[in-house]
Amino acid sequence: MKTFKISVLIIFLFSALGCDKDDVVDINNIEVEKYIELLKKGEYKFLKLPPFTAEDIPLLLQYRNENQMITNFPHNMFSSLMIPECKLGMYVLWTIEAIRTDAIKTEHVFGNFPSQNLVLGLRNSEGLELVNSDESHAVAAKAYFDWWNENKHKNFDEFKNIDPLAETDYRWH
Template identity: 30%
Template structure:
């Protein structure tokens, strides 16, 4: 009987050490939004692109609803994987703002910006004093959610809207 107990304990130990699978591994080309957010919050995100850079994984349009569900999360994260061409080192940033940055990057098909901050359009420069407040990030999130919802409706000549495909149109916010 003690041999059976030792065998069970050994199996539990192996599962614990081996994590019983790859639940903590994020697939760069087919990422899981929840796992990505969990790793960002824990400061453990290290998934590399095929080029060897730690970058935001290849999220697709299908991921936008899930990304938007985190867009009002104002948790400060220690780092965010900026584009490899970015001259900025990073620093603390709100998780929700990062999720909006990913959505914007999907929308335009390229990096939304080299940093990951929304700023006011009339900013004299790109100092932190021009970054959006928590309330303004929540407002930007509302605009992105409305934009995504409205994309499900057909665009007709009777519903011409100059802001149809620009969530930040008229908000006074832009990406930096």
């Protein structure tokens, strides 16, 4: 058993030494472009969203309409619904929502996720009616873009409480 433990330790050390430091990503210092690149390549390995701030929103918004499907991204572990894939643009909008909900310290934040899932639901439905369509993506993308552009001259604290989806038929699930 002792030989097995030593063998595992040696393999671990050689693996760690073999890593290229250029490939190491620090989630606390990740830039938006690197985040997007990793999501597109399916190489984002963290279990949570990066700690982006309002300063990152303009760059994130540039990707709001991206239709590329991604399959390797952090999920809210508190949800029983597993979303196996989504559009990059929707994931970016969910990331922006995480920045907003973190800033207002909402009680509904699950870990650092802004909602249970990165899928939209119909706001006024009596039950849970999820929506995952090109139309809902376009409406949400426009809502977040307009929310930011109508308020960007203000301090973020002045408009962080405004739900970008408030005037739409959608809400985050």
